[in-house]
Amino acid sequence: MTLEERLAEVTARAAAAAARAGRSVDELTIIPVTKFHPASLVRELYELGVRDVAENRHQEAREKAVELADLADLRWHFVGQLQGKKARQVRSYAHIIHSIDRASLIDSLSSADEDTSIFLQVNLTDDPARGGAAAEQLEELTEHALRAPGIRLEGLMAVAPLGADPRAAFARVRELSERIRLTAPMASSISTGMSADFESAIAEGATHLRIGTAITGNRPADG
Numbered sequence: 640m641t642l643e644e645r646l647a648e649v650t651a652r653a654a655a656a657a658a659r660a661g662r663s664v665d666e667l668t669i670i671p672v673t674k675f676h677p678a679s680l681v682r683e684l685y686e687l688g689v690r691d692v693a694e695n696r697h698q699e700a701r702e703k704a705v706e707l708a709d710l711a712d713l714r715w716h717f718v719g720q721l722q723g724k725k726a727r728q729v730r731s732y733a734h735i736i737h738s739i740d741r742a743s744l745i746d747s748l749s750s751a752d753e754d755t756s757i758f759l760q761v762n763l764t765d766d767p768a769r770g771g772a773a774a775e776q777l778e779e780l781t782e783h784a785l786r787a788p789g790i791r792l793e794g795l796m797a798v799a800p801l802g803a804d805p806r807a808a809f810a811r812v813r814e815l816s817e818r819i820r821l822t823a824p825m826a827s828s829i830s831t832g833m834s835a836d837f838e839s840a841i842a843e844g845a846t847h848l849r850i851g852t853a854i855t856g857n858r859p860a861d862g
Contacts, residue, residue, distance in 0.1 A: 642687070642854070649837075649850055650669060652837075653667055653838075653841060656837070656841040659842070667841065667846060668691055668848070669689075670693045670847060670849050670850065671689060671691075671850055672849050673692050673855055674694055676855050676858065677859070681707055684854075690713060690714055693849055694716075694717060695719025696719055700729070716734065716735045717735070717737065723744060726744055730748050730753075734756060735758070735793065736748070736755065736756070737760065737849070738770060738796065739759050739780075740762070740770060740772040740780075748787075748789075748790060749787035751788045753789055754790070754791050755791065757790060758796035758847075759792070759796065759819070760796045761773075761796070763811060763812070778818070781822050794819075794828035795829055798831075799831070805835075809840045812831055812843065813844045816844070829843075831843070832845045833850065834853035834854075837850060
């Protein structure tokens with residue numbers, strides 16, 4: 640399949656999943672994850688009407704953002720684990736950062752001069768080595784984000800645990816989203832769903848879908 644065909648297929652599947660859930664596909668932001676692929680693929684996606692793309696490695700993301708600076712309305716999403724010392728560099732090109740899991744990152748991104756949109760990432764496993772804050776930390780992180788200048792809290796992000804039922808995992812994220820909205824009503828977005836499980840994510844209220852190979856195809860052989 641071509642890139643255009645894969646994008647169309649994912650969009651159609653997302654629309655069907657939304658309809659089954661009594662939702663509209665217009666509620667969804669489909670974000671191709673373009674890691675390991677060249678900037679030319681991002682430009683091709685742009686020509687197909689895509690305006691949101693995601694990267695998870697800072698150096699690669701920064702290089703592509705510079706190369707594609709002429710695409711003024713392209714929104715870059717950073718979805719990888721973020722190092723505190725790189726946070727301000729990521730802020731310089733990323734419009735939305737999906738992987739905030741500690742207060743120190745919020746502090747590094749905060750600014751009185753410009754706004755940064757963030758998702759709080761929650762860890763749905765018992766493994767602290769996996770990215771994300773523990774569920775019991777979310778309320779404190781939410782309050783911290785609301786106090787930080789220049790931080791716009793969009794909502795929650797999560798990755799379904801390997802081997803687990805993704806629908807159950809995403810139902811948990813929906814519950815946590817409802818909880819943080821008691822403190823931050825504007826934080827209504829949910830960033831869940833990847834190539835293998837985005838239909839389950841849509842059924843549980845996902846608004847942002849981070850789709851890699853189902854759209855971009857396999858990574859280049861030298862990736």
